Amino acid sequence: MRATSEAGGGTMDVILEHDGPMPPAPKPPGDLVRLARVHKYYGGGLSGVHALDGVELQIGEAEMVAICGPSGSGKTTLLNLIGMLDHATEGSIVIAKLLIARLPEQARADLRNEMMGFVFQAFTLIPVLTARENVLLPLMLRESLTRKALRAANARAGDLLNQLGLASHADTYPPRLDPSQSQRVAIARALMTRPRLVLADEPTSRLDSASIRLVMDLFVQQQNEHGTTFIIATRDQRQLGRSTRTLQLQEGRLHVALGDPERQPFRVRL
Numbered sequence: 198m199r200a201t202s203e204a205g206g207g208t209m210d211v212i213l214e215h216d217g218p219m220p221p222a223p224k225p226p227g228d229l230v231r232l233a234r235v236h237k238y239y240g241g242g243l244s245g246v247h248a249l250d251g252v253e254l255q256i257g258e259a260e261m262v263a264i265c266g267p268s269g270s271g272k273t274t275l276l277n278l279i280g281m282l283d284h285a286t287e288g289s290i291v292i293a294k295l296l297i298a299r300l301p302e303q304a305r306a307d308l309r310n311e312m313m314g315f316v317f318q319a320f321t322l323i324p325v326l327t328a329r330e331n332v333l334l335p336l337m338l339r340e341s342l343t344r345k346a347l348r349a350a351n352a353r354a355g356d357l358l359n360q361l362g363l364a365s366h367a368d369t370y371p372p373r374l375d376p377s378q379s380q381r382v383a384i385a386r387a388l389m390t391r392p393r394l395v396l397a398d399e400p401t402s403r404l405d406s407a408s409i410r411l412v413m414d415l416f417v418q419q420q421n422e423h424g425t426t427f428i429i430a431t432r433d434q435r436q437l438g439r440s441t442r443t444l445q446l447q448e449g450r451l452h453v454a455l456g457d458p459e460r461q462p463f464r465v466r467l
């Protein structure tokens with residue numbers, strides 16, 4: 198292949214090494230979520246906690262990223278910052294090309310409602326609503342539904358509950374659900390609006406292996422069918438096989454995990 202260079206003022210031909218078809222262009226780095234030099238301190242002075250220490254992270258559409266790390270390593274803090282539930286002390290966070298520190302509170306809330314689904318460690322189900330009503334809630338809060346849309350939403354809520362093995366609990370109130378059932382309702386609720394980004398904090402902590410498989414099958418299905426991006430904080434090895442990337446947090450520092458995280462993998466600082 199011949200190319201022309203104008204370096205040094207003159208023009209010269211440069212022979213490039215590859216004469217055949219060009220290799221595919223490298224994929225652009227993911228840009229749904231970008232964190233640059235993010236620090237989070239809680240409290241101040243000598244007793245303050247440095248919960249995140251210079252985190253650099255880029256995540257694209259339809260990725261499933263597992264964030265592993267021991268208790269206290271900063272996983273929840275990281276999810277809270279990406280979910281705009283808390284502010285970084287230093288550094289920049291860009292979500293869907295928007296620098297979130299510059300957004301007014303209402304715009305942050307709108308962005309959160311429009312594009313994010315959350316699975317919190319405490320399931321935060323509303324006790325006076327049935328399982329199905331809890332699942333429907335994010336959609337009902339977002340928009341007023343026509344009768345036809347409500348029927349479709351009801352059907353989707355039912356499908357999600359079915360897929361998570363909860364068909365017979367759709368009309369059960371949360372106080373009568375066990376922790377595994379409650380956690381699965383919280384997962385169905387997070388997926389109800391088909392969010393672009395799901396932030397899941399220990400989403401399978403109360404599940405047995407069979408239920409974990411149902412949850413991960415559903416996550417992968419949403420990823421494939423709707424391009425959903427998942428960021429999952431977990432200490433559970435059984436989820437890692439399905440993730441497209443596994444990152445390790447240790448004392449607030451994020452690393453690429455290149456092996457079994459439980460056995461202290463060889464790590465590369467991002």
Ligand SMILES: Nc1ncnc2c1ncn2[C@@H]1O[C@H](COP(=O)(O)OP(=O)(O)OP(=O)(O)O)[C@@H](O)[C@H]1O
Pocket residue numbers: 239240246248266267268269270271272273274275
């Ligand atoms: N609101 C807060 N005020 C003060 N310190 C906090 C606060 N939230 C978290 N921390 C501290 O920040 C550090 C990171 O906590 P974080 O909850 O993000 O870790 P984690 O990896 O999610 O832990 P776990 O797996 O136990 O949930 C810990 O030292 C924790 O005690």
